[in-house]
Amino acid sequence: MMRYTDKRVVVTGGASGIGLATARRLFAEGATLALVDLDIDGARRGAGAIDASGVRVAGYGANVADSAAVTNVLRSAEEWMGGIDVVVNSAGIIARGAIGETSDEAWRRVVDIDLSSMFYVARAVAPAMRRAGRGAIVNVASVAGSVGAVNAAYAAAKGGVIALTRQLANELSTDSIRVNSVSPGFTATPLNQELRAAGSEAAWANRIPLGRFGLAEEIAAVCAFLGSDDASYITGIDLVADGGLSAVARPDYIPAGAAMGGYQGVRQ
Ligand SMILES: NC(=O)c1ccc[n+]([C@@H]2O[C@H](COP(=O)([O-])OP(=O)(O)OC[C@H]3O[C@@H](n4cnc5c(N)ncnc54)[C@H](O)[C@@H]3O)[C@@H](O)[C@H]2O)c1
Numbered sequence: 001m002m003r004y005t006d007k008r009v010v011v012t013g014g015a016s017g018i019g020l021a022t023a024r025r026l027f028a029e030g031a032t033l034a035l036v037d038l039d040i041d042g043a044r045r046g047a048g049a050i051d052a053s054g055v056r057v058a059g060y061g062a063n064v065a066d067s068a069a070v071t072n073v074l075r076s077a078e079e080w081m082g083g084i085d086v087v088v089n090s091a092g093i094i095a096r097g098a099i100g101e102t103s104d105e106a107w108r109r110v111v112d113i114d115l116s117s118m119f120y121v122a123r124a125v126a127p128a129m130r131r132a133g134r135g136a137i138v139n140v141a142s143v144a145g146s147v148g149a150v151n152a153a154y155a156a157a158k159g160g161v162i163a164l165t166r167q168l169a170n171e172l173s174t175d176s177i178r179v180n181s182v183s184p185g186f187t188a189t190p191l192n193q194e195l196r197a198a199g200s201e202a203a204w205a206n207r208i209p210l211g212r213f214g215l216a217e218e219i220a221a222v223c224a225f226l227g228s229d230d231a232s233y234i235t236g237i238d239l240v241a242d243g244g245l246s247a248v249a250r251p252d253y254i255p256a257g258a259a260m261g262g263y264q265g266v267r268q
């Protein structure tokens with residue numbers, strides 16, 4: 001599949017995890033890419049690893065929670081690529097801890113980085129997409145935005161991303177700009193390396209109907225679909241890719257495939 005030939009794409013959070021895997025996938029499908037990350041060395045390293053020639057992939061440093069930095073970096077990326085057709089917003093941080101342990105500062109940091117950033121990027125990129133006459137924005141949300149699982153700030157920010165996505169889809173539709181989100185469940189990336197290293201992966205995997213964490217490449221495939229013309233009639237949706245986690249209630253005492261306790265159907 002070469003769905004991204006002649007497409008110019010910005011990936012935030014492109015230095016690591018889902019962002020990096022998405023950049024790799026889109027490059028393989030023909031895209032020219034600007035990887036934007038707080039970790040500028042990581043963004044440049046990622047760009048070099050994907051395209052050693054440096055012709056089709058470049059790394060940029062910017063804090064996506066800083067609206068002026070977002071405007072500047074998108075201007076640079078647009079100049080370098082000659083336009084912007086697609087944005088994948090993957091930059092984000094996780095937060096843990098109960099509400100009593102969450103300071104005002106910690107709350108604001110998560111909301112700024114995980115939610116406000118997506119507003120800043122959409123606002124800054126819309127003019128470039130209007131000039132191109134079309135565009136697609138893919139926001140990486142989380143199942144934590146729909147089901148309580150992790151942390152209040154993270155859940156609120158990700159729920160906000162899903163709501164923001166719908167609003168942007170409505171507002172930008174007149175300019176043929178599609179806006180969708182993807183909600184990953186547990187995905188094996190550096191974001192949750194600590195949790196996996198602490199030995200909790202098997203316990204969580206047991207609650208996931210597909211029995212394992214997702215791969216960054218599996219979320220990248222969803223981002224690649226939503227950003228492509230294959231999704232030309234899709235806007236304003238949240239596509240859940242969580243191995244079934246949010247579709248079922250599976251407490252620890254119910255093993256996989258036995259949720260009905262051997263129930264065979266209606267007795268005659
Ligand atoms: N891994 C999961 O299980 C999971 C599940 C659901 C949603 N998500 C979401 O997926 C997205 C990507 O996460 P990941 O798992 O690839 O994590 P990751 O830590 O591997 O990558 C996140 C990237 O974002 C960058 N970043 C962080 N703050 C930034 C800032 N202020 N400005 C610019 N860049 C910044 C980091 O430097 C890093 O390169 C995040 O939005 C995360 O919330 C991840």
